[in-house]
Amino acid sequence: MDRQNHAKSFVTQVGIEIHQKYYDNTDVTYLTIENSNGEISGYFVLVTEADKGSLEFRRVLIDQYKRGIGQAAITEMENYCRENFRVDRIWLDVYEDNEIGIHIYEKMGYRQFKAEREDGRKLLFYEKAL
Numbered sequence: 001m002d003r004q005n006h007a008k009s010f011v012t013q014v015g016i017e018i019h020q021k022y023y024d025n026t027d028v029t030y031l032t033i034e035n036s037n038g039e040i041s042g043y044f045v046l047v048t049e050a051d052k053g054s055l056e057f058r059r060v061l062i063d064q065y066k067r068g069i070g071q072a073a074i075t076e077m078e079n080y081c082r083e084n085f086r087v088d089r090i091w092l093d094v095y096e097d098n099e100i101g102i103h104i105y106e107k108m109g110y111r112q113f114k115a116e117r118e119d120g121r122k123l124l125f126y127e128k129a130l
Helices: 016-024 070-084 099-107
Strands: 028-034 040-049 054-062 089-095 111-118 121-129
Touching (some): 016 028, 028 070, 099 121
Antiparallel strands (some): 089 121
């Protein structure tokens, strides 16, 4: 899914080897996103930082043909985190030109707490208290 055209400019491209490495790490959680028909429509990658009391919302990808479920999926992911992790906060980063992502995150209560440059692009950091 991260190789789809709509995701290429906003998601760091990693190969299957990196996902396999993440999958074996006990601090990394993959969550599958399913649509109302039970079809896989995307996934989340979450990284717990227990020593900081926070969780990194590292990645969300939704199949380009399964749009319209992103906000509901994020809400469910946040509920899952409240129930399954001992963290006070979720944070994420997003490139400043990902206007749709920024709009959704801000609409859902995420607030920017810093910005920095990475590979010539501005990266914005957002957080939300749980």
